[in-house]
Amino acid sequence: MTVVIDTVSRKSADASASGAGPAKGPVSVAQKVRQKGDPGGGLYKKRTPIYPKLVHGRWRSIKWALLILTLGIYYVTPWIRWERPGDLPDQAVLVDFTGERFYFFWIQLWPQEVYFITGLLVLAALALFLSNALFGRLWCGYTCPQTVWTDLFIYVERLFEGDRNARMRLDAGPWNINKIWRKSAKHAFWLAVAFSTGGAWIFYFHDAPTLIRDFWVGQAPMTAYISCGVLTFTTYALAGHMREQVCIYMCPWPRIQGAMLDNNSLQVTYRYDRGEPRGPHKKGQSWEGRGDCVDCNQCVVACPMGIDIRNGPQLECINCGLCIDACDEIMVRLDRPKGLIAYDSDAAVAARARGEKPTYRLVRPRTLYYAGALAVVAAAMLWGFTQRTTLDLHVLRDRNPTFVRLKDGSIRDGYTLKIANRSFQPQDVEVRFDGVPGAVLKTPGKDSVEGPLIARVEPNQTRAVRVFVVAPPESLQGDNMPARFTVSFGDQIAEAKTAFLSGAANPR
């Protein structure tokens, strides 16, 4: 494809458009605004401003509730306290980078257990697939941070600039005191919201009460200021200025969702079987022989994505249901049944259009696959979670030297044992070695012992313990003897396989 950038012809096109405008009759404010965003060719499509109108109804209420709930969770979580012994942080949810721990209420994860996070992400993806196959893009419409913060920012915008029509008039009008104070107040408020968003984020990574003090006196870590600054900027830009463009151009999910949806997925649908043929309707006119859609455009003006849902399912649609509320308001006023636009499936609408009884199939191979995969991963994670021990052992056998021959002909192998004590108390861990009869254990600073060695491991720490195993000459069979270390305290036990190299391959 060849793209031609032609600034000259664009200018003339603009000129002719504005010149021909008045000749076609009065131009609405909306039309003027749309013209401002006229793409006019080129590589970059200019953004057409969208002025979503406030609607009232069931889905709008659910969205408000979810907005308060999700934002509440986000802002409050870092401030929940959770007693932990000793010097350990008392924050319920904390990603402790310096301490290399992730705390979540009674759970704490070590960096080597990051697969639980991976598992959670896989679960989230599968849940997204499943919900998408069942109900379309519910995540996008109700709980995606982009949607939630955009909703919040539009709320603020409405606070200062009024609803749709007032906002369009303000934007089209000249710059005066009224416009300046409304715009600056809005942006200041936006920035404040953005700043508190970025500000809340950093509390997940440090002790919140300490950090909030340090933050204001300039004593917080540089990462806190940078993270806060970046998130302030992205929130302000993404929720304030880019909004639906994030969903349409930046987010990969709308492109992927097509593979998850099918004719039986419930999604925001214009029931054309009932709505068409559409057209204006005067009071008292008969509804016979025509559709219920009166072409009032309320579904379009309510849409935060700037689309017309009557054109069918579209990439832009986030399935938020605001057009349902907008349409229902009108239907009630017209004394027609609600639900001209509703959560419905393409298959059902098509069936009704053919005059058949619609069928809804929530259980179908696709949803079963997703649900099955979800169950398998969840079960695997649960199993893994119950198998976690508070004691962990890794053994590294010395490779240089592989063995040391002592004066009396006995052989000494060196090992480094990494003993992890995930409990919150110091533990005297017993270290045993099996595989070579008559072997004697030695650790620096302690006498050689035939029985188990005792190594103290501090709470919530890993300790590297050097252990030497000395085997008498008579017990050396073969040059590579399979062996095993076992560590234990209380009822906790962990073991690791290793080898004892007898030096037979390198005789004196």
Add this chain to the structure above:
Amino acid sequence: MSQRESDEVTGVETTGHEWDGIKELNTPLPRWWLGLFYICIAWAVVYWILMPAWPGISGYTKGVRNHSDRAEVAKQLADLERVRGEGAVKLKTASLQEIEQDPELQSFALAVGQSVFGDNCATCHGAGGTGAKGYPNLRDDVWLWGDGSLDEIHQTIAVGVRGDHDETRISQMPAFGRDQMLTAAQINDLTEYVVALSGSQADKVAVGRAAPIYAEQCVACHGPAGKGDPALGAPDLTDGEWLYGSRREDIRSQIENGRNGVMPSWAGRFSPETIKALAVYIHANAGGQ
């Protein structure tokens, strides 16, 4: 430019330049690119003001931030000292035994010791500390000097062997052949004697001939049974460990030439706490007392 002209085929505006009927299309750089370009130029000016930038005849412009990479390195080194602070202070005050017995201090000493060993000792003694011909194995339980205790190891590191320290450990193996103290035949016999001492097969007649020579020349240091004396730095000839090789010709060569290896004294090169850490590291990894 009086009038703008567009290319008929592509519809793109031309620059007005023409060569043999070929006109240049005006395809300006994208605005974002130009924007970045100008920002970079502005940034360069800011950089000149802030940072060292322009060379001069007797120096260079220092910049208002007064930045210096050298000073930065010095600061990082000072920070390192500070980070090591607590462990390093404890290393200074604690005894060797205390260091080895305290788990936390022990791991600190082992870490310091390992890195110091790798940088300084591994050249001769090997990365694993198992030595080589002429360089003692530090991992087994045979010690030329001392009994392999922490204090003795510490002492050897500090003063060295035949080194430049006033109290350095000194022992002397004479070069019996080179200095013509013994004849070649006598050295041959003595070699058989030493081989016999270590429990290997030897020529019994030669051993008999060498007995008086051993009693005269060697007993003073190596002892009548050839057990040596680690206090004097006299090697044990019976333990099967040979610093300069275990073959007959190796043993003969050592009697003939009497090589005396040197280990430098580290007392003047390392801080006392580094030597302590190194002693703990070597002791922890050796089979010893």
